[in-house]
Amino acid sequence: MSFLGRGASTPAGGVNHERMEMAINEIEMITDVFNRIVSSCHNKCISPRYSEGDLNKGESVCIDRCVAKFFEVNKKVGEKLQSAGANAAPS
Amino acid sequence: MSFLGRGASTPAGGVNHERMEMAINEIEMITDVFNRIVSSCHNKCISPRYSEGDLNKGESVCIDRCVAKFFEVNKKVGEKLQSAGANAAPS
Amino acid sequence: MSFLGRGASTPAGGVNHERMEMAINEIEMITDVFNRIVSSCHNKCISPRYSEGDLNKGESVCIDRCVAKFFEVNKKVGEKLQSAGANAAPS
Amino acid sequence: MDFSQFNSAEQAHMTKVIEKKQMQDFMRMYSSVVERCFNSCCSDFTSKALSSKEEQCVMNCADKFLKHSERVGARFAELNADAMGSQPGKH
Amino acid sequence: MDFSQFNSAEQAHMTKVIEKKQMQDFMRMYSSVVERCFNSCCSDFTSKALSSKEEQCVMNCADKFLKHSERVGARFAELNADAMGSQPGKH
Amino acid sequence: MDFSQFNSAEQAHMTKVIEKKQMQDFMRMYSSVVERCFNSCCSDFTSKALSSKEEQCVMNCADKFLKHSERVGARFAELNADAMGSQPGKH
Structure with a gap:
C-alpha cells in the first residue's frame, strides 16, 4: 500500500503537513463539539443548587439522553449545511 | 514604488513577517467582530420559536438596523478607548 | 549554576523550547482566569443601567470582594481537581 | 482588506493562512x-x-441561522466598505 | 481517529501536538x-x-461537574465510535 | 511570572510572544x-x-468597563503576588 494511493505523497520518514493539519483540525473540531455538549447538557440536566456532589438518578439519565440528542441535532444540521453549500460564510 | 516608502523594507521575493502578522491580526479582529454581530443580532432580532425557516419582514429589517447600530457602537467605543489610552490592560 | 540542575539542558545562547512553552502556557492560563474574573465580577457587581461612567462606592467594594472570592474558589477547585486526578478529560 | 502592496510570496502565504482560517x-x-x-x-x-416537533424546529433554526448570517454578512461588507472609504488605511 | 496510516515521524509530531492540546x-x-x-x-x-455554605456549594459543584464531564465523555466516545463505524472515513 | 532564569535569547523571544498576545x-x-x-x-x-440616550449609555458603559477592568487588574495583581509568595514556584 505504500506505493499506491495517497500514501505515495509522503516522503519516507518525512512529515506530510497537509495530512497533519487535517488531523489537527479534526481533533479541534471534536474537542469543540465535546465542550459544547458538556456545557449544554450541564445547563439542561444539572440543577444549580449543588446540595450534593454526586449525580442523582434523574441527572444521569438526562445526561445520557442529552448527549444522544445533541448528536442527532449535529447530524441534522450537518446534512442541512451540506445541502445549503458553504455560501453563507464571509471571506 | 518598489524602492520608495515602506515597500522597501521587504527583500525581493521574501516575506515581511511583521506586515503578514498585522494583516492576520486584522483578519482575526474582523472575524471576531463579525461573529459577535451575528450572535448579538440573532439574540436581538430572531424569535427562538422557529416556526419557519425564512426570515420574516420584521426580522430582516431588524437585522439591517442592528448591524448598523453595532457599527456605530463599535465606532463610539473605539473613540473612547483611544482617548483613554491603553492603560487598563494588565501585563 | 549554569552546569547544575535543569539550567544545564539549555544550550548557551539557544532557546529551551519546552521552558518557553511552559511559560507561554502559564501566561495564557493567567490571562484566561483574568478575563473570566472581569466578566463574572462585572455581572455580579455592575448594574447594567449605566446612568454614570464612574464606579460608585458600592460597586467598588463589591469588585474587591468579588475578585478575592474568585481567587478562593479557584484555590478550592484546584485542590479538588488535584485530588481527583486528571481522569475526567477525554482524549 | 487591501493586499495589493504584497509581493507574490506574501500573497501566497496569506492565501494559505486565510484558507486555513476559513476552514476553522x-x-x-x-x-x-x-x-x-x-x-x-x-x-x-x-x-x-x-x-x-424538535426536528422541525432544528431544521428551521439552522435554515434561519444561515439566512441571518448571510444577511449580516451583506450589511457588514457594505458598512465595512464605507468605513474603509471614509478613513483610508484605517477603520 | 485513525492514525494507523501515519509514518513514525508523523505519529511523533501528532503525539506532541495532542499532548500540548490536552494541557490547554x-x-x-x-x-x-x-x-x-x-x-x-x-x-x-x-x-x-x-x-x-458557599464553600460546600463550590465543592459539590466541582465534584458534580467532574462526574458530569466523565459521563458525557463515556457517552460521547460510544456515539462517536458508532458514527465512525457507520460512515467509514467520515463522521 | 519570573523570567530571571531565562537567557537573553529566551527573554527576547518571550518579549515578542508577550507583545503579540497583548495586542490580541x-x-x-x-x-x-x-x-x-x-x-x-x-x-x-x-x-x-x-x-x-443609547449613545450616553454606551459611553458610560465603556467608561465603567475600563474602570472596572483596571480595578480588577489591581486586585488581581495583589492577590497573585500573595499566592506566589506563599507557594514558591507554584500558584
Whole structure:
C-alpha cells in the first residue's frame, strides 16, 4: 500500500503537513463539539443548587439522553449545511 | 514604488513577517467582530420559536438596523478607548 | 549554576523550547482566569443601567470582594481537581 | 482588506493562512449553530430520540441561522466598505 | 481517529501536538469549572471570605461537574465510535 | 511570572510572544466591550441610528468597563503576588 494511493505523497520518514493539519483540525473540531455538549447538557440536566456532589438518578439519565440528542441535532444540521453549500460564510 | 516608502523594507521575493502578522491580526479582529454581530443580532432580532425557516419582514429589517447600530457602537467605543489610552490592560 | 540542575539542558545562547512553552502556557492560563474574573465580577457587581461612567462606592467594594472570592474558589477547585486526578478529560 | 502592496510570496502565504482560517471559522460556525438550535429546540429529555416537533424546529433554526448570517454578512461588507472609504488605511 | 496510516515521524509530531492540546484543554476546563461554580454559588459580596455554605456549594459543584464531564465523555466516545463505524472515513 | 532564569535569547523571544498576545488581548477586550455595551444599551430597532440616550449609555458603559477592568487588574495583581509568595514556584 505504500506505493499506491495517497500514501505515495509522503516522503519516507518525512512529515506530510497537509495530512497533519487535517488531523489537527479534526481533533479541534471534536474537542469543540465535546465542550459544547458538556456545557449544554450541564445547563439542561444539572440543577444549580449543588446540595450534593454526586449525580442523582434523574441527572444521569438526562445526561445520557442529552448527549444522544445533541448528536442527532449535529447530524441534522450537518446534512442541512451540506445541502445549503458553504455560501453563507464571509471571506 | 518598489524602492520608495515602506515597500522597501521587504527583500525581493521574501516575506515581511511583521506586515503578514498585522494583516492576520486584522483578519482575526474582523472575524471576531463579525461573529459577535451575528450572535448579538440573532439574540436581538430572531424569535427562538422557529416556526419557519425564512426570515420574516420584521426580522430582516431588524437585522439591517442592528448591524448598523453595532457599527456605530463599535465606532463610539473605539473613540473612547483611544482617548483613554491603553492603560487598563494588565501585563 | 549554569552546569547544575535543569539550567544545564539549555544550550548557551539557544532557546529551551519546552521552558518557553511552559511559560507561554502559564501566561495564557493567567490571562484566561483574568478575563473570566472581569466578566463574572462585572455581572455580579455592575448594574447594567449605566446612568454614570464612574464606579460608585458600592460597586467598588463589591469588585474587591468579588475578585478575592474568585481567587478562593479557584484555590478550592484546584485542590479538588488535584485530588481527583486528571481522569475526567477525554482524549 | 487591501493586499495589493504584497509581493507574490506574501500573497501566497496569506492565501494559505486565510484558507486555513476559513476552514476553522466554518467549523466553529457549524458547531455554534448546532449548540444554538439544540438549546432552543430541545428541552424534553424523557426520550433520547428527536421528536418530529424538535426536528422541525432544528431544521428551521439552522435554515434561519444561515439566512441571518448571510444577511449580516451583506450589511457588514457594505458598512465595512464605507468605513474603509471614509478613513483610508484605517477603520 | 485513525492514525494507523501515519509514518513514525508523523505519529511523533501528532503525539506532541495532542499532548500540548490536552494541557490547554485541561487548563480551559479548570477555569471554566471555577467560573461556573463561582457564578452558581457566590452571590453575597458583603464579605470577601467564602462562607461555609458557599464553600460546600463550590465543592459539590466541582465534584458534580467532574462526574458530569466523565459521563458525557463515556457517552460521547460510544456515539462517536458508532458514527465512525457507520460512515467509514467520515463522521 | 519570573523570567530571571531565562537567557537573553529566551527573554527576547518571550518579549515578542508577550507583545503579540497583548495586542490580541487588547483586540478581544475591545470587541467584548462593544458587544457588552451594545447588548445592554441597544434594544430599540425601529431606527438604525443610535439615539442620544443609547449613545450616553454606551459611553458610560465603556467608561465603567475600563474602570472596572483596571480595578480588577489591581486586585488581581495583589492577590497573585500573595499566592506566589506563599507557594514558591507554584500558584
